[in-house]
Amino acid sequence: MTKTDIATRVFNHSWKLDPIIRSLIDTDFYKLLMLQMIWKLYPDVDATFTLINRTKTVRLADEIDEGELRAQLDYARTLRLTKKEAIWLAGNTFYGTKQIFEPEFLAWLAAFQLPEYELSKKDGQYVLNFHGKWKETTMWEIPALAIINELRSRTVSKNMGLFTLDVLYARAKAKMWAKVERLRELPGLRISDFGTRRRHSFLWQRWCVEALKEGIGPAFTGTSNVLLAMDSDLEAVGTNAHELPMVRAALAKTDAELLSSNYDVMRDWNRLYGGNLLIVLPDTYGTAAFLRNAPEWVADWTGFRPDSAPPIEGGEKIIDWWQKMGRDPRQKLLIFSDGLDVDAIIDTYRHFEGRVRMSFGWGTNLTNDFAGCAPREIEGLKPISLVCKVSEANGRPAVKLSDNPKKATGDPAEVERYMQFFGTEDRVEQAVLV
């Protein structure tokens, strides 16, 4: 017997919008930690964030309707922190620290609105920029990416029948569960969800997070998504990202300032947060240069997050460096977070087992892996390598080199200048799939 809830159905029919971003805290936790730092130390710095689609073969502007994109971006701009969210941010313990967010910061955040955006099309791609104060534009990164990625999924599912959709999700669930079963075999594994920006959809990310919670239990150490952490009583995880050294370097007026920019950011970070949050992100201008120039105290930080080198190779170099600095790697933590699939997680885990503490941040391959799930291969379901990076700070170009030349961003001439300055040893070119 068919049951139709008339009220719901009519309501759905007249929906103007099915919002992709439902909350201001539907974002990565590290954005909030960084935001507090930016709000405190760089309140007047301007920063432009720019969308970059590295998968040029996918013509986003042809795939996604501009009106829908604008409607989603506009809706996100209507969001404000809810009372419940503000209370939770104030009252929850993050990384063992109470009141990690200052009351003044939370008061400011309560009135926060995503700033305006600038959208046009060029060569089949969207040109999407966020100009303004860094403390405002930074908050666009995750919702902008999540919106575009989910609009891609929706474009595909619009053309699918109900049974096709049903089978699609059934297969995706089965596929996900097979991963859970493999991960269960790793004793002492620590893995968390880093998949907000690249997710297939909000609802699918939530399903994956809940599946991990039930499937691997304590090995699932949390989610970077603040909203899901709150709603599912999970730990919110994540520390910091490239934008901090990128802006600091862009603002540098001398070579000495440029050379110390990454370490200066870390000094500030240590003053603000310390403890479990002292995770080094070494690859902004190449890990080799970072380690070569690093002050002694960098070796005292809790761990490293190699984010663009191949995990085993990158991890070994950091372990070598710790040993050279007289530190015991078994007391140290490596966080792997770059394009991991289950094979890479297992290989990396087995390789380093017993030699160093490890943790995995699982992104695209957790929340957007539909390969083989549709009845026929559908291009629109393949994740793309989409990022939203700071491109300018106070009008000066911002650059990221990374350990993989294909992940470099910024004006080519400026990238060249940075490469001359920091050197290019140990950079390994790898295809950037996601």
Add this chain to the structure above:
Amino acid sequence: MTKTDIATRVFNHSWKLDPIIRSLIDTDFYKLLMLQMIWKLYPDVDATFTLINRTKTVRLADEIDEGELRAQLDYARTLRLTKKEAIWLAGNTFYGTKQIFEPEFLAWLAAFQLPEYELSKKDGQYVLNFHGKWKETTMWEIPALAIINELRSRTVSKNMGLFTLDVLYARAKAKMWAKVERLRELPGLRISDFGTRRRHSFLWQRWCVEALKEGIGPAFTGTSNVLLAMDSDLEAVGTNAHELPMVRAALAKTDAELLSSNYDVMRDWNRLYGGNLLIVLPDTYGTAAFLRNAPEWVADWTGFRPDSAPPIEGGEKIIDWWQKMGRDPRQKLLIFSDGLDVDAIIDTYRHFEGRVRMSFGWGTNLTNDFAGCAPREIEGLKPISLVCKVSEANGRPAVKLSDNPKKATGDPAEVERYMQFFGTEDRVEQAVLV
């Protein structure tokens, strides 16, 4: 086209239980305020709560399956305060007061579990008692009532077809909305949801609360249901109830202690909470006796909640008393909460308009009014007058007289003794429908 979500459907089929109580804070806010007071001032007092079905014609033990009732009560005992709830209770502002709950109290509440229950059948009724420390048994009142009321609804809906159900809820929604439209005509109305204990179901209460939020806007001043207040960013409302003076009176060892018991409770309350929470509940042993014996300072409290006298008559007596005590009623608040329907709300509002501040606590008639909604009249959809009252404190009988003799509870001989002691002037017998 029919779409069946196989996973969901199979999951639903194998559900052991569809829980009625989903959270420890799915209860009335005033229970938490009272609980903190009991925990602080009466930690070792024993109190028994007893279910009383005043609607004797409804044979609950015949209507409701004992196994289902036990399963629901047992499930409620598995609930613990979640982290999110604890954080919200600590961080939210209630009645303009921050941190109304002490950290030590919240730490204790975090480990709280509903205590055991004692269930048997007699003469077609359930005999349901909660023995133990007052600070534990008090928390059963609301969930026990909500469970039995929703089990009654479910018993009815089990025998209804899908279209019948669809029409039932459609009519109930239309009926509710007609009330909303009438209430909109009262400028400056202040009304809140007091309907947790008598609700048709949790989901229906939530619908009603959300309908009021959208329908009457700022005139809807909140809900007594803590969970709904949290989830819908509404004010949690409610102050105190009869159990406080009832236990205090039961513990009284002398006539002097008995006479002052209600006022002693109020003195403690004032020390603990003060301000907007100073609402007098005058009818435990009859409002006339209460006013006759009241100390001068009672007139300084913010307002009165007459809970068993007819609203206009009861309100006039309190206004008279304020005037006699030299207070301006226009500065005072009357909270009406006894069995209100829309007619009574409008009549009362029009009667007192401009003479006193008013607020309405809307209960059964808000969250359980299905009269005329089913295709034919169904007895099981009529709300019954079900309460769960403290019956003993430290082994001594507890009694409530109220302004309506039909709402008196307790051992008949003891009720008689209290009537002799407090007098019976001005009591008005009214049918107790809900």
